[in-house]
Amino acid sequence: MIRHIVIWNxxxxxxxxxxxxxxxxxxxxxxxxxxxxxxxxxFEVATATPGMDCTNDLVLHMLLDDAQVLAAYQNHPQHLAIKPFMKAVVNERHCMDFTV
Structure with missing residues (x-):
């Protein structure tokens, strides 16, 4: 299994x-x-909870069967379609993928 985490400001x-x-x-x-x-x-998406000490605005957490599923997700037309908006509004992005 692959865990895919992306954090944005x-x-x-x-x-x-x-x-x-x-x-x-x-x-x-x-x-x-x-x-x-x-x-x-x-598949979880969350924004920072007001009043909590957070250093990021938005997080995506995914658990996928394998690297092929992650690649299919990353290249899916629906995912690709949201990238221009995300790139336009994001100041900073961090990502980490690892095997679990």
């Missing part, structure tokens, strides 16, 4: 909207990809 303003609006849109877009390929066992 968003710009204060981008694409004609503030960070809060872009966070909501990013979360909705990511969630729309939750079942685009077979082999995704867990």
């Amino acid at each position: 968003l710009k204060d303003h981008a694409e004609g909207a503030d960070k809060a609006a872009n966070l909501q849109k990013a979360q909705t877009l990511l969630l729309s990809c939750a079942q685009v390929v077979p082999g995704i066992r867990a």
